Amino acid sequence: MSVLACLRTAAVFGVDACPVHVEVDVSFGFPHFTMVGLPDASVRESRDRVRSAIRNSGFEFPAHRITVNLAPADVRKAGASFDLPIALGILAAQGIVERRHIADLVVLGELSLDGSIHATRGVLPIAAAAKRDGIAGMLLPTLNASEAAIVSGLDVFPVASLVEAVRALNEPSSLAATTIVPRPARSPSVADLADVRGQLLARRALEIASAGGHNLLLVGPPGAGKTMMARRVPGILPPLTLDEALEATAVHSVAGLLTPGTGLLADRPFRAPHHTISDAALVGGGSQPRPGEVSLAHHGLLFLDEMLEFSRHVLEVLRQPLEEGRVTIARAARTAVFPARFMLVGAMNPCPCGFLGDTLRECRCTPQQIARYGGRLSGPLRDRLDLTVDVPALPPSALTMAGGEPSSSVRARVIAAREVQRARHSTDHIRTNAELTPALMARHCRLDARGARLLDAAIIKMALSARAYDRVRKVARTIADLAGADEIAADHLAEALQFRMVDR
């Protein structure tokens, strides 16, 4: 006797899912449980979990020869989400589970020894791939149900234990898909820019950066309000579009960071990693690649507070994602790609003591100390910080000043400027000026004669690199968009150059 059961499941690599087939063969012979197609350590662990979960759920574990094959062999399968399809396959081969509906569903879930089912990573990309492949539905952990429900037109069967999974397959009436309406995943509320007194130049820089998706560096003494302002940027960014929300949520899904019960991310991500972060945690890594902070910040904001406290190496690995909008992690078997299009906001003091250029307190650093401090930010990284703005200490008189403009009205201008960009770039496959390519810049960032002369003079005077030159024009394009101007005028360019002054 030999009975074969086949089930569908899936594996994720990067933010992509690929189908995996689980074949279970149970035949007479000396009791033996072999698994092929999984890395060694996972095989051992999965086998033990599946055996215990079956027994502890009140089913019989067959005293026969069991062979499980996960195909295709060249897809790297890690993690524990294959437990449930393997267990159901073994029960199906014994006739305990009805085999009729099994092939219609994608099944995934990690089993614990007592037969309960844990949440698993990557359900959103798996659900999207299942829909694309014409699969009818998914049998998955209850805790992941709302994530799968984001994909419309896919039946979702949430189960919390192996017993429930068996019942769902054996009693077709109980297979009525649950209607799940996920709550939007809201971020903690963001404080308002109205709290910020003075700092008009920095406020203007926040608005320009947000309007065009440009990177921004805030430089100033302790207590000037750098952290305060950076934390308020999410409040002036436009809402996520549906496509953006899907992409950002998929990254969080793969990282296992979605809150059960919630669906699409409702707000732009705001990530503020501590300066002790490793390069793998920042850009992603691991043998089974996981997204890093730059990808968790996809379509949102990455805030590096005390930017010079980050190790130089960690800052350097930011260069690739900043340039390409994605992270590529090469592994022997495959290459994982994580999206990483984020707006970078950095904050730093001008010198080790913090008071360089302060009108109230005296800087006690030596010129060598100051040079070494600034040198931690390499030229190539500095080039990618499109706007740099001085944030001076507020004079004591400012503490009685009224607060500034509220976030809502700043945001309205940002949204209007983004709308101009969206309309202009509707066929260019980009959304913001920050993403302009050289070819697109030739079309959309033309300068008049005065502007060209101004920029030529600035290149010589400020020793701008070719990259900085392009970035100044992109910022000028955004300033023109905020002003509702079709063409970049000399004064737009002059303002963009003013935010590069700290380069000198």
Ligand SMILES: Nc1ncnc2c1ncn2[C@@H]1O[C@H](COP(=O)(O)OP(=O)(O)OP(=O)(O)O)[C@@H](O)[C@H]1O
């Ligand atoms: N422009 C401002 N308007 C209102 N309050 C301010 C302003 N600047 C600073 N403050 C107050 O000072 C506090 C400290 O500001 P914040 O932490 O943002 O300074 P910082 O520039 O990040 O300093 P550090 O370099 O030490 O990190 C704020 O929480 C706020 O209460």
Ligand SMILES: [Mg+2]
């Ligand atoms: Mg701070």
Ligand SMILES: [Zn+2]
């Ligand atoms: Zn100093």
